[in-house]
Amino acid sequence: xxxxxxQLFNFTDYGQLLALxxxxxxxxxxxxxxxxxxxxxxxxxxxxxxxxxxSELSFAGAAVALLFGVNVVAGSIVGSLIxxxxxxLLGAKARDRNSIIAVLMPFxxxxxxxxxxxxPGRSANKFGLLTGQIVSxxxxxxxxxxxxxxxxxxxLLLMWRPLMFDSLDADVAASRGVPTxxxxxxxxxxxxxxxxxxxQIVGALLVLSLLVTPAAAAMRVSSSxxxxxxLSVGFALLSVxxxxxxxxxxSLPISPYVTTISFLIYVVCRLAGARGSRRLVSQNG
Numbered sequence: 001x002x003x004x005x006x007q008l009f010n011f012t013d014y015g016q017l018l019a020l021x022x023x024x025x026x027x028x029x030x031x032x033x034x035x036x037x038x039x040x041x042x043x044x045x046x047x048x049x050x051x052x053x054x055s056e057l058s059f060a061g062a063a064v065a066l067l068f069g070v071n072v073v074a075g076s077i078v079g080s081l082i083x084x085x086x087x088x089l090l091g092a093k094a095r096d097r098n099s100i101i102a103v104l105m106p107f108x109x110x111x112x113x114x115x116x117x118x119x120p121g122r123s124a125n126k127f128g129l130l131t132g133q134i135v136s137x138x139x140x141x142x143x144x145x146x147x148x149x150x151x152x153x154x155x156l157l158l159m160w161r162p163l164m165f166d167s168l169d170a171d172v173a174a175s176r177g178v179p180t181x182x183x184x185x186x187x188x189x190x191x192x193x194x195x196x197x198x199x200q201i202v203g204a205l206l207v208l209s210l211l212v213t214p215a216a217a218a219m220r221v222s223s224s225x226x227x228x229x230x231l232s233v234g235f236a237l238l239s240v241x242x243x244x245x246x247x248x249x250x251s252l253p254i255s256p257y258v259t260t261i262s263f264l265i266y267v268v269c270r271l272a273g274a275r276g277s278r279r280l281v282s283q284n285g
Contacts, residue, residue: 084192
């Protein structure tokens with residue numbers, strides 16, 4: 001039992017270790033803001049499955065880049081954008097979108113596994129693409145993450161109103177002159193970029209915990225167009241930064257901590273939302 005506890009939590013020399021992952025904490029905070037905001041639209045547009053599909057192609061792009069010795073972040077971005085654009089162009093209807101994602105996911109996963117199997121380098125690099133890395137964010141990589149994160153945030157802010165309108169009722173938005181086709185494709189590009197940078201921190205398999213779960217939790221306790229994004233960002237920040245801080249004191253990768261915190265937040269919000277609903281029903285009754 002003590003051995004298990006020491007694997008999960010060991011804060012010996014924690015202060016010295018904390019200085020080593022300063023870049024990762026900063027990158028995680030940026031991803032928390034990006035993931036929390038874009039996750040609201042992911043939930044409104046019912047595209048949680050799309051996030052998973054894009055992450056598989058992002059993983060494949062990163063794995064191929066690792067195999068050929070080129071920039072892993074660039075490979076991840078290329079894979080994400082290919083998947084996002086294909087889904088955006090060919091998946092206008094939900095049924096078509098789900099079919100395309102179901103085709104892309106196994107292809108991306110298979111291609112990524114093939115590239116990792118052929119990669120002759122350290123196994124830690126392979127494992128990190130799937131489950132996240134906390135000490136490998138160097139200054140150039142942090143710079144690229146900040147640039148991409150800024151692009152996503154600026155893009156979301158510029159198209160916030162038409163995107164919100166299109167997400168809530170695409171038919172009415174189109175009748176009011178909103179270029180829904182362009183808005184949908186632009187959103188998919190932003191989502192692809194967000195997935196690509198998220199994969200670098202939490203890994204390809206568990207990117208949903210950053211881009212979906214915080215927003216889903218926020219929507220359980222509020223329906224306000226102002227409160228939901230703020231709660232979603234707060235939950236995402238708590239999950240990813242808290243996960244990094246906990247993982248720093250153990251021999252385990254970051255992903256179990258991030259996903260556990262995110263899941264617990266969702267459970268608490270779901271219980272709180274259910275309790276609030278029962279109270280409202282009893283008051284009205």
